[in-house]
Amino acid sequence: MDAELGSRGVETVCQTCEVELDRIAEVAMLTEQDLELLRQPRRRINANIPVRMDDGSVEVFPSFRVQYNDARGPMKGGIRFHPAVDEDEVDELAFLMALKCAVVDIPFGGAKGGVQVDPSALSTGELERLSRAYISEFQDDIGPQTDIPAPDVNTDGQVMAWMRDEYEQVVGRQTPGVITGKPPGLGGSKGRTTATSLGGAEVLDAFLETVDIGGDSPTVAVQGFGNVGSHLTKFLHERGYDVVAVSNADGGLHDASGLAVPALFDEHADTGDLVAAEATEIPNEELLTLDVDVLVPAAIEDQITEENMADIRADAVLEMANGPTTPTADEYLSAHGVPVVPDILANAGGVTVSYFEWVQNTTNEYWTVDRVQEKLRAQMATAFEAVAQVKAEGDGTRSWREAAYTRAVDAVLQAETYRSNIPER
Numbered sequence: 001m002d003a004e005l006g007s008r009g010v011e012t013v014c015q016t017c018e019v020e021l022d023r024i025a026e027v028a029m030l031t032e033q034d035l036e037l038l039r040q041p042r043r044r045i046n047a048n049i050p051v052r053m054d055d056g057s058v059e060v061f062p063s064f065r066v067q068y069n070d071a072r073g074p075m076k077g078g079i080r081f082h083p084a085v086d087e088d089e090v091d092e093l094a095f096l097m098a099l100k101c102a103v104v105d106i107p108f109g110g111a112k113g114g115v116q117v118d119p120s121a122l123s124t125g126e127l128e129r130l131s132r133a134y135i136s137e138f139q140d141d142i143g144p145q146t147d148i149p150a151p152d153v154n155t156d157g158q159v160m161a162w163m164r165d166e167y168e169q170v171v172g173r174q175t176p177g178v179i180t181g182k183p184p185g186l187g188g189s190k191g192r193t194t195a196t197s198l199g200g201a202e203v204l205d206a207f208l209e210t211v212d213i214g215g216d217s218p219t220v221a222v223q224g225f226g227n228v229g230s231h232l233t234k235f236l237h238e239r240g241y242d243v244v245a246v247s248n249a250d251g252g253l254h255d256a257s258g259l260a261v262p263a264l265f266d267e268h269a270d271t272g273d274l275v276a277a278e279a280t281e282i283p284n285e286e287l288l289t290l291d292v293d294v295l296v297p298a299a300i301e302d303q304i305t306e307e308n309m310a311d312i313r314a315d316a317v318l319e320m321a322n323g324p325t326t327p328t329a330d331e332y333l334s335a336h337g338v339p340v341v342p343d344i345l346a347n348a349g350g351v352t353v354s355y356f357e358w359v360q361n362t363t364n365e366y367w368t369v370d371r372v373q374e375k376l377r378a379q380m381a382t383a384f385e386a387v388a389q390v391k392a393e394g395d396g397t398r399s400w401r402e403a404a405y406t407r408a409v410d411a412v413l414q415a416e417t418y419r420s421n422i423p424e425r
């Protein structure tokens with residue numbers, strides 16, 4: 001591989017960030033000065049972290065923390081454990097976190113972390129030592145008022161608990177707000193598990209009020225039945241939506257008259273299997289092309305692509321996964337009258353409740369689940385309104401993604417202007 005190129009064949013500057021910014025530069029009226037400020041993260045910190053393995057050997061894990069922007073507040077973003085993690089991926093995710101926090105107007109900037117590791121190959125002890133080593137290595141770079149990590153792919157509440165503990169051992173005092181996504185009982189917030197899905201349901205309700213799609217009981221297909229997809233399916237069913245198809249990595253289920261969601265959800269919670277008596281089994285690719293009112297990719301990135309974009313028959317897409325639609329497919333769908341509600345808005349309920357967790361840790365006052373959910377609903381409704389307003393401005397031709405990016409970038413740049421890092425815009 002060319003030394004200048006990362007694993008995706010792009011330069012190891014945040015080329016994806018540049019591409020995204022260039023896409024919206026015109027609609028968001030960004031100046032060269034704005035672009036220069038936003039094209040690169042503020043800081044990239046790389047480390048090669050040695051960890052003692054169970055057999056006595058030492059393995060060294062390439063590790064990253066990217067701090068994209070802190071104009072609006074302490075930086076915030078998860079830590080991913082995955083063999084394919086690299087600098088460019090972490091850059092891009094940090095950039096998206098900065099925008100996501102801005103779009104829902106929580107007072108955080110954006111960051112992201114990662115370790116190049118296959119966690120399934122580690123014992124519990126090795127996983128704990130790696131988690132602690134990451135914090136020990138980046139201890140000077142993180143903190144409740146500087147940069148607050150969280151879970152991401154392959155890191156969970158237990159990993160956050162080890163990380164909090166390690167940080168507190170290093171600094172010598174209780175610091176629950178150093179990290180979010182902790183288990184309830186160790187400073188975690190009630191309502192975090194379902195937050196992303198509840199936020200998505202709230203956004204979808206508000207979105208459908210602005211467009212002529214779906215009627216009283218909109219039909220929905222949900223790709224991915226993990227934390228986000230399963231709880232979203234349940235929330236949508238409770239709100240009167242007709243969920244006609246769901247899937248996981250093994251395949252999908254389809255029932256045009258509507259799936260029996262409560263039984264499906266309970267069975268999945270008990271056994272991990274997707275089972276519905278009346279439903280037909282379908283491959284994942286077919287779920288994506290079903291004729292439904294709303295298609296919800298809630299699994300992994302790059303699912304709606306050049307390959308299948310022309311086959312999408314849904315009237316709208318709600319992006320619950322991060323980056324499920326490639327830029328080409330996104331432009332194609334918008335041009336063909338299929339609105340795509342973008343990830344930075346649709347799935348921002350999770351980081352919103354992470355912010356609530358940090359507030360609770362900082363004030364030492366803990367909230368009921370009802371209070372968390374009430375505040376989350378209000379925050380998401382306000383964010384949606386703000387994006388809808390930007391979309392309606394000008395000649396009204398901005399896509400939902402362009403409107404969300406414009407609002408987010410405007411908020412970041414306004415904070416930069418107040419700080420005198422750029423001239424008044």
Ligand code: NAD
Pocket residue numbers: 196223224225226227228229247248249250284298299300301320321322347348350351
């Ligand atoms: P998860 O690991 O709990 O679930 C992922 C689900 O996707 C599983 O059901 C898996 O079987 C399924 N899946 C994987 N590959 C698939 C494929 N090719 N086709 C169909 N299904 C497939 O993950 P999650 O926490 O539910 O996150 C899902 C997405 O939402 C990810 O993109 C994540 O980055 C994003 N997200 C999650 C949160 C959160 O709070 N958990 C917040 C924001 C964004």
